[in-house]
Amino acid sequence: DQYILRVSPDLEWHAACLKCAECSQYLDESCTCFVRDGKTYCKRDYISRQLIPGDEFALREDGLFCRADHDVVERATLGHGNPLSPLHPARPLQMAEPICARQSALRPHIHKQPEKTTRVRTVLNEKQLHTLRTCYNANPRPDALMKEQLVEMTGLSPRVIRVWFQNKRCKDKKRSILMKQLQQQQPNDKTNIQGMTGTPMVAA
Amino acid sequence: DQYILRVSPDLEWHAACLKCAECSQYLDESCTCFVRDGKTYCKRDYISRQLIPGDEFALREDGLFCRADHDVVERATLGHGNPLSPLHPARPLQMAEPICARQSALRPHIHKQPEKTTRVRTVLNEKQLHTLRTCYNANPRPDALMKEQLVEMTGLSPRVIRVWFQNKRCKDKKRSILMKQLQQQQPNDKTNIQGMTGTPMVAA
DNA sequence: GGCTAATAAGCTGTAAAAAA
């Protein structure tokens, strides 16, 4: 999908390209995007870069979260009774730009920062593939809960999981159709058929 | 100032009108606005309404914050090492709408009534479906107490339970009518009828 | 170049909403 995320009035991103520079999680309108030195961060990593261990920080009465040097890091979203203290007077705000709306689909856009329109291709490692294949062999059509567990086990996104199963089913189906055709044509030539399957595992 | 805040694609607010229904603080693009039952909340109050004391809640590895019943409350913005635990598998996301950009100044506005086009579709997993079907077969019209038990067993909301039974009864009725029609046309061809049950529903 | 992850178009089943 071709959503556009407006990070600031003059900076727009492809939804598929806007990630945290630290943890690579995708950023969307459900979270806040912080910008610093041309890089984008999720709040967690932005803050962790801001806060030096040993720093004092505080939740001010007006609900702003500060460092010892009094820069405001973020509007506090912590609950009442948060133990952070003491209260500091703060210097002028330096809020990073929050992320903005999904404007519209299919709007032409250019990344004004790292010039890349390349498609992101996930490379699955052996362990992840093994997990997915094992699950697939047991059940090629896992329900949402099952997929959710796979997300946790593999560390992949739900989308990647879904697409992998889609492709796998399709691939398997094609292969089994091809196999049938070959068997009909040459019902006795097993060598040929084995040579055909570059990969094992036919299932179904 | 006449800023417009877009809470969701179809919901815009005067900046001067958009406050948390609980604590009355103004909400703007520096924070996340949550919508529920037509009211707007700041994150703190939205969460505090969601979390019942004694609930278990958790920060999942993928950065989503969950309740014991596995509803995702928000994308977690808590720091690493947060003591919340344990990790839960989560049901499909039900993210509240985040607040979005200051669109432009001096735009005419009307407060549209919230939650117009954002329909959240629950996806039931196999276990939940099994529970519901078993109950349905025993009694397609469960009373309130029965439904209450289903709520506990499935972790679904009462509303979802009710709607599921409504739809299921209707679906079954349609199917049985169709079956009768088919039987009248071909009173002796049982094979055909059995084959029919697997095929899609009438639609129009 | 082969394999396959990602995208996209079109379709299906059904949860949710609206109407009756």
Place this chain on the structure above:
DNA sequence: TTTTTTACAGCTTATTAGCC
């Protein structure tokens, strides 16, 4: 409540494009 309508999650299939 029942019935109809709407909208969305996830499917299939074909195509495109990134790594090895």
